[in-house]
Amino acid sequence: MPYHTNNLVLHIHFVLDKITYPGWEDVRNLVNVHSLYWIHGGEGTFLTNTEHKVQAGMLAYLKPGLEMSMRSEPHAPLRMTMVLFDCAELIYDVMWGEVKPINKLTLPFLSQYPPKQAEELGELFREAHEDWFAGIAAGASIAQSKLQILLHRLHQIEQPDWNLAESGAFAAFEQIKKHLEGSYRENLRIEQLAKEYSISASYLRKLFLKYTGMGPKEYLNHLRNQQACGYLQFTDYPVKEVGRLCGYFEEFHFSKMFKLLNGVSPSAYRAMQRRGEQHPEKKD
Incomplete structure (x- = not known):
């Protein structure tokens, strides 16, 4: 991904709850911004250089510059929420970096979601x-915060495979992912979690790689590492205590893993942050 969703800054131009009538037609007028069209109900057609049939539970993402016309089916008028916005990436690492406008989000033009996610x-x-x-x-700061949550979620679940998303395997993956995020301090065993949620460890790893870019153990280490960096930078807890708070019960193991992911020891990382220096490129 060319950007990180945690670094997105947004400006909303307009949010519209659009209730159409039978046979309604319209053209996308504001084409120089990012646009999201969520279909709450009805059926219709979005026309770019190709006709795309749309219905409830579908999302259309239009990058800036893309022209599109729309129409509703006579028997089932569309009900949509339209969000028009600009976005950029702004990174903070000891100091603010430059604002980098995003020309295109890594979202598909059209997505279909199963009932629970829809x-x-x-x-x-x-x-x-x-x-x-x-x-x-x-x-509109609250609306922009909601849009940031929404974009993070859309990037997180990507374009789901309908059959997979309906399956127990995908539900097990989501539950295990939430479990890791809420219980990273505990002594977790991925194989045991896979057994508890009735999914094979190998298939669980496949789903984690597809939807997070990391295996489950890597994802757990990533969560722990992010928390450890925060404790080291913003608290005076001893290194041993930081490790314990992040799920490492042996200081040696914590220091070894931290250096592997960050290139420096926990103590060196803390000292660099206190001096206002940038740390080496992370590996997670």
Whole structure:
């Protein structure tokens, strides 16, 4: 991915809850911004250089510059939430970096989501619209926060395979991922978690690689490392205590893993942060 979702900064131009009528037609007018079209209900067609049939539970992402026309089916008018926005990447590492406008997000033009995920995404779009509409007079910071959550979620789940997303294996992957994120301090064993959620360890690894870019053990180490960096930079806890808070019960093991991921020991990392120096390129 050419950017990290944690570094996105956003500006919303407009959020619209669009209820169309039978046979409705329209053209995308503002083409120099990013656009998201979430289909809450109905059926219709989005036309670029190709016709795309759309229905409830689908999301269209339009990059800046892409022209598109739309129409509703006479028997099932579309109900959509439209979000028009600009976005850029702004990285902070000891000091602020330059703002880098993003020309295209790594999202597919059209995505179809299964019922559980569609319900979650639809609610996020409804909340973004409600917060935007309520905040017109005082700004749209809450709506922009909701949009950041929404974009993070869209990048996280990517374009799901319908059959996989409906399967117990995908549900097991999501549950194990949440378990790691909430319990990284504990002495976790991936093989035991896979057994508890009735998924093979090899297939679990395959899903983690597909949806996070890391295996489950790597993902757990990544979570622990992120927390450790924060403790070292912003607290005076001894290194041994930092390791314990992040799930490492032996100081030697913690220091060894930390140096492997960050290129320096925990103590050296803390000293560099206190001096305002940038640390070596991380490996996680």
